[in-house]
Amino acid sequence: MKVGKMSVTDYQSDEKSYDCLFNDSLILIANNQLGDALKLLDLAQSVCTTQNQDLDAGDLLLELAPIKLTIAYIYQVQGRISEAKALLDEFRNNETVDHMTKLVTTNNYYALEGIPDSKSSIALRDLDYQARMHKLQQKLTKPQSNVLMKNKLLLQFHAHALSKSSKYFTKAFTSEYQKLYPGDYTFNVYKVLNQLDITISDVNDGNAEQCARKLYQHAKTDLSEPERISTTLLLVAVNNIMGRYDQCLSVLEKIWDSRTSETLIPALAGTLFGLLNELNYHQDDQRDSLSKTKAKQTSFIVALIKYFQDHGVSKCYNFAREIAFRLYQNGDEKAEDVLRVLQKEDPQDRLVAAALDGDNSKLDKVETLQSSTDINELLSTSIASMIPAPPATSTKRTFKPSISKVHKNKRKPRFSAKKEFVAAEKFNAADLDEERWLPMRLRSYYKPTKKDRKKGGQQGALEQPKDKKKKKSKK
Incomplete structure (x- = not known):
């Protein structure tokens, strides 16, 4: 069923409910009426702020989160990058937002900023898709989970962190995925790239011919239908870089001819x-x-x-x-x-x-598709102001005073296997040995060993030899 186009005036009766205004704006976005949807979202934001004046700043921001994130999405589609980033920054720098808002904010921010290959590992760690998807598995819809899984694999591929034993490459996962999303061969494509050890740098650094040779030889082997189609689509992409289509065309025609009607x-x-x-x-x-x-x-x-x-x-x-x-x-x-x-x-x-x-x-009138911005205003705008400047990296270093502390390792007392701890109720002071503080040799019940008897009890001291002849003292 197709939904007809509607205007902002159709929703004036629902101004008191910002939830209804927000839902109606989503319908307008689905019909590609972004301008009308933006007006409706601004109205919903104003109504929400007015009705929740008693809330503190953190709770109000959470209540406005769906509206503001949708406005940021429209800005992103319209190419208003700086305005979209400004809205997302409100949530990135706030610790009170929930996991769902944090995930959407971080993901969309990286989508706006772009991720160079040198920072793909940092972005992968910052987004932390695995942990966040686990926490939000009851909240995420299937399309949302699908997009997040694809983003994760894309970042892992660029960061050279894609494991060959990944669960996304198992036969059980790919077959189940094909049932949910028939015709989507994304995970099979990454599986082929990983299996043939083809990285993004191999294609970008002028090794496209070598990659095409690998893919062409792989396509001729005995493969399952999803893997064969994925290999062929990759071969088309690499052949397109080379400007030659003979390899991929022959493989495509064979697959097309072998299909059933x-x-x-x-x-x-x-x-x-x-x-x-x-x-x-x-x-x-x-x-x-x-x-x-x-x-x-x-x-x-x-x-x-x-x-x-x-x-x-x-x-x-x-x-x-x-x-x-x-x-x-x-x-x-x-x-x-x-x-x-x-x-x-x-x-x-x-x-x-x-x-x-x-x-x-x-069809829609031309006036509805035209921009209201004057052509002279566009020509007078400096191109440099439209290009987003990269964020300036601060070189200032803050030194913290070093505090030297001596940390001593605490050792547990060593007891022999024969020693036992006596419970407090069984302890009797009369049973203790009164001579326990004396050295063993001085105790009344001490019996020296044979070795101790030879020493004579002098603890290793030698007796001075006696002179046989005593010298007479001179008077």
């Missing part, structure tokens, strides 16, 4: 469609190659249209819509066949109806 993989079909279009533009001087490419493209489009007509487009409406308008843009007569199927599926799609009937009266 009941199955359609939008990622694969869209890639093949775009690749054939690209080759049409770059083979103007080669008549034989151009004619072969056009023949391949024609047969591919005919097979695609037949699938749409036989099975409908309910499961791949947006994909079929994209194909239809690409054909319409190229002046292909077959675009009308796809547009007819789309109109049958959704008669309320005004853009499809306008393309078929040639009547633009039902």
